[in-house]
Amino acid sequence: MNSITNTIYLDHAATTPVSAEVLSAMLPYFCNRYGNPSSNYGPGQQAKQAVEHARAQVAAALGCTPQEIFFTSCGSESDNWVIKSTAHRLAAEGKRHLITTAIEHHAVLHSMAALEKEGFTVTYLPVDRYGLVTAQQVQKALRPDTALVTVMYANNEIGTIQPIAEIGAVCQRAGVLFHTDAVQAVGAVPIDVHTQNIDALSLSAHKFNGPKGVGALYLKQGTPLPSLIDGGAQESGRRAGTENVAGIVGLGAAIEFATAQLAEKAKKLTALRDDVIHTLTTALPNVALNGHPTLRLPNNVNLSFEGIEGEGMLMLLDMRGICASTGSACASGSLDPSHVLLATGLPHEIAHGSLRLSFGAQSTLQEAQIACEALLDIVPRLRAMSPVWGDILTGKKASLLR
């Protein structure tokens, strides 16, 4: 059981609990070591040292130098900063084209939409049925006026992991900046920015047992990037604002723990993930896995249950204390279901019936089993009241699963 009382929390792609070790690393920086890192007296410098220690911890996790790490307020800020500032800088050189994918997080997609309003051109690479793009697609989309390529490392909804090193190599040969939104990947899969040819990378602490409200941008040495937030000289003059010292300390501690435990955690979660996928796809008819079967985050399960709608599943799971997520429009209040699921070619009907379970470091086999047992009860119950399922059973409607 998770520490949210009587709750089985299976939504770690949304956020994770702050671990006890991380919290204890952070606590001194609220009431005792509260100095401003920009102050030149003892307590200020103590805070400064803490920030620099965290910078080194993040750099070690990514395989870069501390000078290449810039702290931000969240993954979305990192995405906005690198995308908008690179576009604006290179527009002066006549480069007004950007490349991304159809399945990015909204922090990327809406940044792109904002740039399109300013007259930039954006290529949205389509994905295959597993949510994959290829380096060849990126190669073909490159133009002489391309300013930036941004491809997410691993997808937040379906967990698909992209061929980042190959895409990075293509960009490197073309001399185009390559950014990856690695918010879901950091702490989950091994990352080395040099061998993977990554020029810029966004991450967020709360996805790997760190606190909310702090993120970072890795930016390769020598890459010019105008500030998004102007003001003081913090972050080498590139990101103003008094440092979120406790948050940054938490980020540093969390990334160090996550990296140290990465292999062990990935092994455990991959087994858990595949067990859940196997159980649900064999025990229930008309269930399909969304995303790639193996090129996939160790903690991500995303299934579509034909004939039912996701919000109902979430509500019935919630009544049993199980937290999960869906790509259905009805749960979000928007007209369309998840853009990611639609981009993989899923029909709307099937996208509405999707469910994401994302496990965390503390998740147990018992929790996964309880969730499976709940779904083995909930899915048939919702199907029994669904006219769509009735029509599929009687052959009046054909199954839309592929």
Added chain:
Amino acid sequence: MQYSAKVMDHFSNPRNVGELADANGVGEVGNPACGDIMKMYLRIENGVIEEVKFKTFGCGAAIATSSIATEMIKGKPIDEALRLSNKAVIEALDGLPPVKIHCSVLAEQAVKAAISDYYQRQGVDPLPIVGKLADPHACEGGCCTG
């Protein structure tokens, strides 16, 4: 989504779920591509809705509005069932979140579609009695369109 206790009750313990083999009026509204579809089965005798069942593919609010709508028309004369408004459905559920208001419209439409079907089967033009129904399969009229 913050639902009232009444919505949660009708969602988790829906009344009158199923199909009616001897239904003489069946209506289906919504579109699975939009995420919701409601099917209403009526058995009407001597102008009274003697039996009613429903099946719904959709969110919690879609299931709850169909459930309470069946309760509100069961045993009622046709003209009374035709006066069932989406507002009455919302009130009976102690309110719906703003983005779910349209689910109640869908429930009202499902009842009207089933009554129209009944009249058609009787050889009576339903239009002057039931009125014109909105396009039953347009997403814009869907449950979760706000």
